[in-house]
Amino acid sequence: MIAAYILNPERTRYGLKDLALEFLGRKSKTYEELIGGKNSGPLLEIPENELAEYATADSQNTFDLYKIFEKELEAKKQTELFEKIEMPLVEVLADMELAGVKIEARRLKKISEELAEKLKALEKDIFCLAGEKFNINSPQQLGKILFEKLKMPALRRTKTGSSTGADVLEKLASEFEIAAKILEYRTYSKIKSTYTDALPEMIDPKTHRVHTSFNQTVAATGRLSSSAPNLQNIPARTELGQKIREAFIAEKNSKLIAFDYSQIELRILAHFSEDKKLIEAFKGDLDIHAVTASQIFKVPLEAVTSQQRRAAKTINFGIIYGMGALSLAESLKISRTEAQEYINKYFENYHDVREFLNSILEGAKEKGYVETLYGRRRYFPEIAGPASRFRSFAERAAINAPLQGTAADIIKLAMVRVRGQTPLSRRTEVSVPKMILQVHDELVFEVPEEEVSVVSKSITKIMEEIVELKVPLKVSCGFGNSWAEAG
DNA sequence: CACTAGTGCAA
DNA sequence: TATTGCACTAGTG
Numbered sequence: 001m002i003a004a005y006i007l008n009p010e011r012t013r014y015g016l017k018d019l020a021l022e023f024l025g026r027k028s029k030t031y032e033e034l035i036g037g038k039n040s041g042p043l044l045e046i047p048e049n050e051l052a053e054y055a056t057a058d059s060q061n062t063f064d065l066y067k068i069f070e071k072e073l074e075a076k077k078q079t080e081l082f083e084k085i086e087m088p089l090v091e092v093l094a095d096m097e098l099a100g101v102k103i104e105a106r107r108l109k110k111i112s113e114e115l116a117e118k119l120k121a122l123e124k125d126i127f128c129l130a131g132e133k134f135n136i137n138s139p140q141q142l143g144k145i146l147f148e149k150l151k152m153p154a155l156r157r158t159k160t161g162s163s164t165g166a167d168v169l170e171k172l173a174s175e176f177e178i179a180a181k182i183l184e185y186r187t188y189s190k191i192k193s194t195y196t197d198a199l200p201e202m203i204d205p206k207t208h209r210v211h212t213s214f215n216q217t218v219a220a221t222g223r224l225s226s227s228a229p230n231l232q233n234i235p236a237r238t239e240l241g242q243k244i245r246e247a248f249i250a251e252k253n254s255k256l257i258a259f260d261y262s263q264i265e266l267r268i269l270a271h272f273s274e275d276k277k278l279i280e281a282f283k284g285d286l287d288i289h290a291v292t293a294s295q296i297f298k299v300p301l302e303a304v305t306s307q308q309r310r311a312a313k314t315i316n317f318g319i320i321y322g323m324g325a326l327s328l329a330e331s332l333k334i335s336r337t338e339a340q341e342y343i344n345k346y347f348e349n350y351h352d353v354r355e356f357l358n359s360i361l362e363g364a365k366e367k368g369y370v371e372t373l374y375g376r377r378r379y380f381p382e383i384a385g386p387a388s389r390f391r392s393f394a395e396r397a398a399i400n401a402p403l404q405g406t407a408a409d410i411i412k413l414a415m416v417r418v419r420g421q422t423p424l425s426r427r428t429e430v431s432v433p434k435m436i437l438q439v440h441d442e443l444v445f446e447v448p449e450e451e452v453s454v455v456s457k458s459i460t461k462i463m464e465e466i467v468e469l470k471v472p473l474k475v476s477c478g479f480g481n482s483w484a485e486a487g
Numbered sequence: 488c489a490c491t492a493g494t495g496c497a498a
Numbered sequence: 499t500a501t502t503g504c505a506c507t508a509g510t511g
Contacts, residue, residue: 138508139493158493165494190495193506219502223498230504233497241496265498314500321500331500392499400501404498408502440498440502 002086003069005217006078009378023068024061081374085409086216088416092435093214093224095419099446100209101231101436105200107247111240112196115188122185129178136185139164152176167330191235195244202229214438221401222376222408224438232439236487248483255449255479257433258486259459261441262474263288264407265320268373271469272402273356277349282471289313295349296342315346319353320403322396357399364398372405373467374413407441410473414466415443418459433459444483452479 004019073079127133130149134141140161147154147162152172154162166186172179202210212231214224226232234248235241250256266288270278281291286301293304293312304312311332318328329339347354361383364370369379378401383394419432433455437444443463447455456477463475480486 135508137494137506140508160492163493186495190506194496194504198505215503221502223502225503227504230497233495233504235496237497318500321502323500325499327500389499396499397501404502407498442498 001217002090003065003073003082006082006086006376007069007072007076009217009220009222009376020061020065023072024065076377077375078377081376081409085374085412085416088419089216089412092415092419093216096435096438097211097214099434099436100204100207100211101444101446102208102249102251103199103203103210104247104249105203108196108200108244111243111247112192115192115196118188119185119192122181122188126178126181126185129181136182137189142182146172146178150176150178152179187240191240191244195235199229199247212437219408220378220397222372222405222412223440224408224412231437234483242484245484245487246482250446250481253449254446255452255481256436256483256486257445257447257452257456257459257477257479258483259443259445259463259475259477260487261407261411261463262476264410264441264473265403266316267469267471267473268403268406268410269320269353269356270471271373272406273350273352274470275350275352275356278353279471285472285474289316292316292346292349296345311342315342319346319357320400322357322399360399360402361395364394370398370402372402372409374406374409376405376409378405410467411438411441411443411463414463417462417466418443442487444486 001020004023008019073082123136126136130145132145132149134145136142139158142164143154143162146152146164155168155171156163156165164182166183169179169183169186173183174180199210204211210229210231212226213228214226216224218225224232235244248256263282266278267282269275270282277291277295278288281288287309289309289312290301290304292315293299293308294301296312296315297304297308299308314331315328317323318331325336325340325343328334328343329336332339332342360370364380365384368381368383369377371377378398380394380398382390383398385391415435415438418435420430433445433447433451435443436446443459445455445459456479460475460477464473467473478486
């Protein structure tokens with residue numbers, strides 16, 4: 001499974017099982033029927049006389065695949081990634097899933113009740129402004145009210161009608177009270193349905209904790225993903241979000257410690273591009289967004305305003321995503337011309353970044369793939385094709401993949417290193433800090449409170465020294481009784 | 488029940 | 499026409 005993922009991390013075009021079959025040269029039916037396709041239930045439901053057959057087929061197929069993948073991995077220089085990162089990570093993830101995270105259900109339920117009241121009041125206001133009752137959660141019904149009945153201007157279309165997305169409603173909010181109310185309604189409704197209502201339901205009655213799945217073979221860039229429940233998208237930015245995170249707590253006499261790679265993708269950009277100015281900024285441990293702002297706006301570092309810094313921050317992130325002038329203009333609420341000027345100034349200053357991005361695209365067109373620091377590949381067959389829409393999309397993803405993917409490589413390696421090479425049999429003899437969550441550039445641990453200081457130092461060191469780049473890696477950490485305090 | 492569309496949360 | 503994910507609700511078949 002993991003070898004198949006490394007050899008072809010695209011999830012959108014075809015499933016891993018089909019890919020495995022392709023390598024195996026067997027018909028889908030045989031494999032699906034024997035080791036379980038869509039209709040495969042729990043092992044116990046398989047008739048006893050067939051169990052041996054299933055087990056044999058599964059083992060045989062796995063072994064056959066291994067022999068094929070071994071050569072394939074070697075040919076594509078993926079052996080180190082496979083053996084040093086992804087395979088050892090399997091156990092780390094298993095431990096994390098089994099450990100789970102403690103959640104204070106009562107706290108979430110209380111928030112839920114408060115939200116229910118706010119929603120009720122907002123619903124009343126919205127119906128009053130609309131002049132009728134309807135389902136606010138239905139974009140279709142809402143669109144009819146806003147854009148047909150109330151004749152508000154439709155600013156964006158979807159496949160099926162007029163968009164009621166937050167970006168549209170924000171533009172209408174100052175003129176139309178109902179738009180502002182709906183935005184507020186959506187915020188609360190989202191938090192209530194996805195977090196305060198759903199999470200308490202997911203608490204395992206046996207462990208009294210929530211056990212997510214960390215999916216290792218899903219993301220095309222090499223990142224992990226999390227599901228059932230997704231613990232990688234717990235609110236963080238708003239005050240209400242912090243309240244949700246206050247419900248993620250440590251056991252009695254323990255604390256949560258959160259370790260966060262600071263600006264890891266921009267540091268990787270600095271490393272790959274070897275841009276002198278970017279490297280200097282990170283070597284000096286400067287505020288990278290402020291530095292970028294001072295360069296773009298040609299003001300001294302100390303004179304950068306918060307607005308300028310915010311704009312520079314958007315540009316810095318935009319670069320990582322291959323953003324164009326139009327979307328920069330949109331998110332900064334400035335003209336396209338002005339946005340283009342910012343981008344031009346950015347590249348005038350970070351000259352080597354432009355060269356690097358161009359070289360990524362050249363390489364992708366020539367070889368058909370891009371690579372991370374550890375050689376993880378992502379293929380872009382459409383990048384040399386004629387369809388400009390697909391090509392542009394591929395170009396942006398090709399710029400992003402080495403940066404996002406290298407960050408994934410690095411944190412995965414750090415996770416393996418933290419876990420150490422302890423054999424399973426010695427697991428209970430050795431004190432290993434309990435890793436409970438990974439959120440792309442962040443690791444969360446639960447440790448006895450007397451160990452907080454020691455563990456903070458040792459894990460920060462491991463994470464910062466896991467690889468030596470042309471710029472230092474910086475890790476910030478915090479601890480507390482809840483994820484809100486630690487983060 | 489399976490699936491899609493729209494929407495919105497995270498890094 | 500800014501990357502990568504997952505989940506919720508509505509709506510369709």
